[in-house]
Amino acid sequence: MSVEANIRRVTAVDIRARKGGEPIVSLTSYHAHTAAIIDPFVDFMLVGDSLGMVMHGMETTIPVTLDMMILQGQAVMRGSKRALVVVDLPFGSYEESPAVAFRSAVRIMKETGCGAVKMEGGRQMAETVRFLVDRGVPVMGHVGLTPQAINTMGGFKVQGRSEASAEAVLADADAIAAAGAFAMVVEGVVEPLARAITERVPIPTIGIGASPACDGQILVLEDMLGLSPRVPKFVKRFGSLAGMIEESVSAYAGAVRDRSFPGEENVYKPKT
Numbered sequence: 001m002s003v004e005a006n007i008r009r010v011t012a013v014d015i016r017a018r019k020g021g022e023p024i025v026s027l028t029s030y031h032a033h034t035a036a037i038i039d040p041f042v043d044f045m046l047v048g049d050s051l052g053m054v055m056h057g058m059e060t061t062i063p064v065t066l067d068m069m070i071l072q073g074q075a076v077m078r079g080s081k082r083a084l085v086v087v088d089l090p091f092g093s094y095e096e097s098p099a100v101a102f103r104s105a106v107r108i109m110k111e112t113g114c115g116a117v118k119m120e121g122g123r124q125m126a127e128t129v130r131f132l133v134d135r136g137v138p139v140m141g142h143v144g145l146t147p148q149a150i151n152t153m154g155g156f157k158v159q160g161r162s163e164a165s166a167e168a169v170l171a172d173a174d175a176i177a178a179a180g181a182f183a184m185v186v187e188g189v190v191e192p193l194a195r196a197i198t199e200r201v202p203i204p205t206i207g208i209g210a211s212p213a214c215d216g217q218i219l220v221l222e223d224m225l226g227l228s229p230r231v232p233k234f235v236k237r238f239g240s241l242a243g244m245i246e247e248s249v250s251a252y253a254g255a256v257r258d259r260s261f262p263g264e265e266n267v268y269k270p271k272t
């Protein structure tokens with residue numbers, strides 16, 4: 001069997017080639033079962049550092065560690081078989097130098113088997129993106145509202161409302177594209193800026209809170225499923241999982257209390 005015949009997953013190169021074509025569909029994914037469910041529907045899934053907030057109830061993504069990302073990356077790789085899996089480089093694992101970033105990215109790729117990493121930041125990270133890409137690590141960029149910079153940004157603030165802010169994000173997007181990223185997340189920016197970035201950079205833009213002007217969209221899975229208690233304006237709830245869980249758990253609790261569960265069909269019998 002040829003080497004090519006074994007490659008079944010979407011690759012970073014495939015995603016790069018989708019610029020300007022059919023919109024790219026993506027969601028976050030943190031665990032094996034949901035990865036298996038969403039796998040047929042998405043082009044890539046992101047093991048985002050938002051897992052700190054969604055899975056662990058943290059207030060920001062700042063405390064998330066490389067080990068946490070690797071553990072959930074492994075779970076998502078086990079659950080999925082077709083979509084590209086991209087794993088976030090968490091805060092503190094890459095900013096210090098290109099060499100530190102390379103070591104973190106290599107750990108992620110070797111220990112999870114994922115196909116790419118994502119890194120927040122603009123012009124200041126361009127040299128690092130180039131360093132990684134030149135050494136075989138596909139990098140997805142992330143510009144606009146970058147949650148790991150929440151403490152310097154002063155909160156989760158929409159970017160590009162002023163001309164100066166829009167110019168800065170455009171320059172970031174240019175730098176990340178020129179450095180060799182295969183795609184970039186554009187988060188929390190006003191529509192005209194999302195459109196300007198998408199028209200200008202030669203790689204796909206993946207929007208979150210960045211209007212339909214992007215080449216694709218990403219949402220946090222738990223947000224769009226209706227599981228997260230609070231969601232930002234840009235999220236549409238496509239499901240109501242919290243309600244379904246409540247109903248199911250309430251039915252279970254009632255069945256245990258009135259002894260209708262376990263029923264005959266759930267009980268092991270001795271061999272006769």
Ligand code: KIV
Pocket residue numbers: 028046047048049050051088185187208218220
């Ligand atoms: O961590 C994450 O979920 C992300 C998305 C918001 C793009 O980076």
